Amino acid sequence: MLAHEWFHFLDTARGTRSLHEEELKADAFAGRLLARLKFPAQHFAELLREYPQSRTHPGGELRARTMLSAHLEEQGKVGGVSPAN
Ligand SMILES: [Zn+2]
Incomplete structure (x- = not known):
């Protein structure tokens, strides 16, 4: 969050x-960041799903899916380069 x-x-x-587009970009950014920090995204996804759609924010399910797919994608990139220590 x-x-x-x-x-x-x-x-x-x-x-x-558009507002909704910005929100989804922010959610994707958060997903990528969590992946880089090696944080699981599941709790954040559950939190996002609770949010109702509004004028400024897209529906929670869409936000959760956007965030999770960015998280997965980033995990794929980070996967090979884990530090030695
Ligand atoms: Zn927002």
């Missing part, structure tokens, strides 16, 4: 995309 909000903060293109 923090990573999601952090993305909004860093996202200089904010305002140029």
Whole structure:
């Protein structure tokens, strides 16, 4: 959740995309970050699923799936380069 909000903060293109598109990008960013930190995404996904769709935020199920697929994708990239220690 923090990573999601952090993305909004860093996202200089904010305002140029639709609100829902920005939310999904933030969720994908959070998923990739969790993967890099080797955090499981399941709890965050469950949290996202609770969110109802609104004018500013897409439905929770879509957000959870977007975040999880970004998490998986990033895990695939990180997989080979785990540190030696
Ligand atoms: Zn948001």
